[in-house]
Amino acid sequence: MTQPIAPRRRSVVLAGAAGAAAALLAPGPAAAVPGPGSTAAAAESADLQPYASYWFPDSLPAGTPGEGVTWRSLSTWRPEDDPDLPFNTAAVPLAPRFTPVPPNRTARTGQARIQSLVSFGHTSRNPSQGAPTADYYALTHWAYLDELVFWGGSAGEGLILAPNAPVVDAAHRHGVPVLGTVFLPPVHWGGDLRWTRDLVRRDPLGRFPLAAKLVEVATAHGFDGWFVNAETEGGDAALGSEMLAFVRDLRDRGESAGLRITWYDAMTVGGTVAWQGALNERNEDFFRTADSMFVDFRWTPSRLASSATRAAGLGRSRYELWAGVDVEANGWNKAVDWDAIIPRDRDHVVSYGFYRPEWTRNHLPVDRTPGRFHAADDRFWTGQSLDPSAPDGDGGWRAPATAVADRSTVTALPFATTFNTGHGLRWYDGGTVTSGTEWNHLGLQDRLPGRRWVVRTEGRRPAVSFDFADAWRGGSSVLVAGSVDAPVTLELYATRLPLRPGTAVELAHRADEGPVTVELAVATEEPARPGDPVPYRYVPAGTLRGGSGWTTATLRLNGLSGELRALGVRLTGDGAVAYRLGGLAVRCAAARPPAPPTRPRVTARATTGDGTALRLRWTAAPGPVRHYELHRVLPGGDRRFLGGTCQSAFHVPGLRPEPGERAARIEIRAVGELYAASSAVSVVHPW
Structure with missing residues (x-):
């Protein structure tokens, strides 16, 4: 494999995210409750x-x-x-x-799955909690993934890489396990x-102390295992x-x-390095x-077929073999013998x-926007049709949605989403801009629609x-x-939500045109066969x-029982329509704010060229808490948003005194699944 390459980004924490909200669809201020600060020794000029x-495993370069x-x-x-572990x-x-039942007849259930090896940044200086740029590989097509590898490692930086918390939190929210990387590089890449x-x-x-350390690292960091890649040549049978x-x-x-x-x-x-491109007697153990x-990418159709047979002979599933597809350079233009992996006329191999696959971002020009990235990413995962219910024909790229069944984690109440992808040009709260700073932080990503975008209509299909x-x-x-000349049903979520007395669905939406x-x-049953339309019922929303x-709408699901199996919206117009859906929640009771965090404190501070940096803990x-939000209280009482995190630690960079300010006061709130915010606790940093 090749060494990870990614453009460097300014490595500072997210500086734009949401203000407090009392509920998903009814934002309001949370009462300030002063909390204790703490004193930490100054760490002048420290990063x-x-x-x-x-x-590195042990010895250093x-x-x-x-x-x-x-x-x-x-x-x-x-x-x-480890001072960074809390972050x-x-x-x-x-x-x-x-x-769920697939939206087309070509996607298979219980057969091939997909693993992705993704470099989210360089091995070193990869921020723990996001950064103030929207230019980021904000992976959203989790529904087709079975495993994510946080790819990285290099001879000049380090060989063992633990995934950062935002990636793991976003993946876990969608049910995808994340593996760290052990990369022992080839000699020509500096391997030793x-x-x-x-x-x-x-x-x-006679024990292996570093095996114990790898388990300790994974459990302490909260990720799911390791991808072990030993490619350094020169070994012998004893080393093997x-x-x-x-x-x-x-x-x-x-x-x-x-x-x-x-x-x-x-x-x-x-003990030798010899890529087989197959499961055989040389790597079977x-x-x-x-x-x-x-x-390895050296596979051929016959090698994959024999590998599948060999796996079955070992009592293992053939689908525990990942045939490598290298899309780093050419993305969907990569020539792949798909019939060797996922043939259409027989079981997947x-x-x-x-x-x-972050090619979908990296191949775009440097002035790329989040919208252009997601357009490319949707084409990669869904195909040129951009609709999993209408798979592409005989094009060279066989998009995952055409072959692999999607999955969903929407199984418990309350459920809420604001369709937040984990990066943006600004941050909004209740439709109001509360930060004009670009940002990325995958840990703040919502559970997103898994099959994008299934649109059912007898007329013209809007974008x-x-x-x-x-x-x-x-x-x-x-x-x-787009121009609408017949009702349009946009499918959003496959669900397994219990319908209880008082179950309600909230929508935050608007029409730009x-x-x-x-x-x-809403549907309480699934289609009888893959590719059949979902049997929806329709509840007027205005x-x-x-x-x-x-505007917001609260819709009662009276008269429905059993399980809610699917959610979407149907739009009817006459001519040009621009409809924006900003939030969706399913609940049985009004949102209740969680309890606040306790013991907020400053654990370190430093003076840099950008101002004062603080490390906060609580x-x-x-x-249950979805995430935490932090605000700075300004002289006069206004609040400025500093960021959000799922962790109980936060780094604040670049603080400077405001006019007339004798101390900087920072408030921390817990935010629940329906986005209700707790009362605040505070820390104070005297100037």
């Missing part, structure tokens, strides 16, 4: 910005690390000594998910066989035997914590020991793994997209725009006039 964690790079040894890492620990548990030997070294009792024993020990140690191991087809059991194996020009809350909304009549589309601004609020 307090937290970054994703990375290490010769020479001096590059600018912004810190060389660390995993062998000496201890969680209690890097994922907070969202891995959500259970289900597979001593690092492989360091990794598999035993202690005097030790690597196999190491992987077995890593698997055994991690099993009780639910960790997964994916082995990359590079090192063979003989590694596959038997791990949970899955990424089959194996699963497959995308290497570097549907995530739009960043306006939003109800967060950075984006769903925009339906209209008029448009809106109905909520007629919106163009340019009338945001004790998590009891009960």
Whole structure:
């Protein structure tokens, strides 16, 4: 595999996100409750910005690390000594998910799945909690993924890479496990066989201490396992035997914590690096020991067929083999023998793994916008039709939505979304701009529609997209725009939500151009067959006039029982329509704010050229919390938004005194699933 390449970004924390809100559709201020501050020793000129964690196994390279790079040894890492760990620990548990009836007849259930190897940034200086730019690979098509690998590692920075918390939180919200990377690079990429030997070294009792460390790292950081990629040449049979024993020990140690191991087809059991492009006798023992194996790009149709047969002979699923598809350079223009992996006329052969699908962002010009990125990303995952219910024909690119069934995690009440993709040009709260700063923070991403965009109409099909020009809350909304000459049903979520007395659905929406009549589309049954339309019923939600601004509607689902299986909207207009959907919530009771966090404190401060930087900590609020929001209280009482995070730690950069201000006061609030905000606790930094 190639070394990860990504443009460097200014590594500072998110500086634009939402203000407090009392409910999803009815924003309002939360009462300020002063809380205790704390004193921390000054760390003058220190870089307090937290970054994703990375290490060498033990011994470090010769020479001096590059600018912004810190060389660390995993062998000496201890969680209690890691000052960045509170910023890097994922907070969202891995959500259970289900597979609804597919929207087309070509997508398969229970066959091929997809793994993605994604580089979200350089190994070093990858911010722990987002950054003030919208130019980011904000992955949203989680519904087709079975596993995400946080790809990275380099001989000049570090070889073992732990995923940052925002990526893990977003993936877990959508039911996708995330693996860290152990990358032992080829010699021509700076690899050194001593690092492989360091990794598999035993202690005097014959145990593998670094296997224990890898399990400790994954459990402390809250991610789901490791992708082990040993590509450094020069090994022998003894080293191969030790690597196999190491992987077995890593698997055994991690099993009780639910960790997964994916082995990359590079090192063979003989200790040499010889990419097989198949499951065979030279790598079979590694596959038997791990949970899955990424089959190198050298595969052929016959090799994949024999690999599937061999996996079955071992009592393993053929779909635990990921056939590598390298899209780093050419994306959907990549020539792939799809019939070797996911033939249309018989069972899928194996699963497959995308290497570097962030091409959908990287191939765009430098002035790319979030809208252009999502248009490209939708085409990659859905195909040129941009509608999973109408798959592409015989084009060269076989988009995932045409072959792989989508999944959903919308299984419990309350459920709410504001269609926030995890990045934006501004931040909105209740339809009002509360920060004009670009931002990205995947941990703040909502659960998003899995099948984008299924549109059912007898007339002309309008365009549907995530739009960043306006939003109800967060950075984006769903925009339906075009000439409408027949009712249009936009399918949004496959769900498994219990229908209870008093169940209500809330919509925050508006018409930029209209008029448009809106109905909520609900279904209590699924289609009888893949590709059949969902049997919706329709609940009137009003007629919106163009340019009338945001409005909210609360719709009671009286008379329905059982389970809510699908949600959407039906739009009826006559001519040009631009309908913007900003929020959707399903609940049985009004939103109640969570309890506030406690013990807010400053744990470190530093003076930089940009001003004063602070590290903040607090004790998590009891009960379920979606995320936390931080505001600075200005002289006169106004509040300025500083950011949001799912963690109970936050880095604030660039603080400067306001006129007449003797101390900076920062408020922290917990935000619940329906976006109700708690009362505030405060920390004070004297000037």
